Amino acid sequence: MSPTTNGHYTPRDPTLGSNGYPNGLLRTHTDISGGAYTHRPLVPGVYVPTVCFFKEISEDLDIPTIKKHAVRMAEAGVAGIATQGSNGEAVSLSHRERQQVTAATRQALDEAGFHDLPIIVGCGAQSTRESIELCHDALISGGDYVLVLPPAYYKGLMSNTDLYQYFLDVADESPLPVLIYNYPGAASGLDLDSDFISKLAKHQNIVGCKLTCGNSGKLARIAAASNASVPGDMGSGFMAMGGSADFTLQTLIAGGSGVIAGLANIAPKACVSIVRLYAQGKLKEAKRLQAIVARGDWGAIQGGLVGTKSCLQTFFGYGGCARKPLPKPTHDEALRWEMAFQEIVDLEETL
Secondary structure, three states, rough: EOOOOOOOEEOOOOOOOOOOOOOOEEEEOOOOOOOOEEEOOOOEEEEEEEEOOOOOOOOOOOOOHHHHHHHHHHOOOOOOEOOOOOOOHHHOHHHHHHHHHHHHHHHHHOOOOOOOOEEEEOOOOOHHHHHHHHHHHHHHHHHEEHHHHOOOOOHHOOOOOHHHHHHHHHHHHHOOOOEEEEEEHOOOOOOOHHHHHHOOOOOOOOEEEEEOOOHHHHHHHHHHOOOOOOOOEEEOOOOEEOOOOOHHHHHHHHHOEEEEHHHHHHHHHHHHHHHHHHHOOOOOHHHHHHHHHHHHHHHHHHHHHHHHHHHHHHHOOOOOOOOOOOOOOOOHHHHHHHHHHHHHHHHHOOO
């Protein structure tokens, strides 16, 4: 697909995959302002929703650390990066800051030689209008895809029909392909079912989903209905993604495409190794590794981005704190997170 000058899309060439490009090749298009941009393919694997970093006193964006972290992730072999997620504190950033984070990430990857690594940008908002605006911002900032959480502030006033129309409207107007983000914990308990997502998957500009609900049965149904991409077979190009590292292997066995996992900020090599071992048919080794990753991910689940940042600071010398009013870990809390992540960090250092 390519956008026309009024921001709408022409129908996708039926000879192309649902990603809009053949055989995983990069495709250069013209954006609505006349500039060139490149679609980078999504392939099965591990995607990391990167943490956002701030200066200690001012809480301004720490651009050098944002760049350094993105390159560390790329060097570990992740399939792509996601900015503006819950780990990225998107809800604490202005639109301008969101653009700066994504642009800095793209610049760092390109400067380090990772030109083909795609960036997925979180663009969910409480109104259709703002979500579409964020999608356009993502394009301008160097994003390749957008990840859209359903609006839930007025959950009680909306029907499934309203929510379905929200995703259709965003997908119709977004200049970048869309992934649906199902995360009940961040959406007032709103949990999109497999029928809802599978129906939306037929839209020409919806190319994947992220399921942080942890429901592997739901993922299996969506993957089968969409002929999702899996290691070794791109299928339709649709990416049926798990939402955390603790069920990476389960996702792959269920026919999913991989995971978008916050733990990869800490242990990207360990997460990537599970996918590699599965693709090689080494299920016993993958299962052993998955158990260690699941224990490490329990620390990430319990501590959220506060615990993740504390771990990064303790073991890797950077990370800092989240923006207020999120708390700064006490000495005892930092020690607790160190103990929770010690095993997975030790494993990471051997890979």
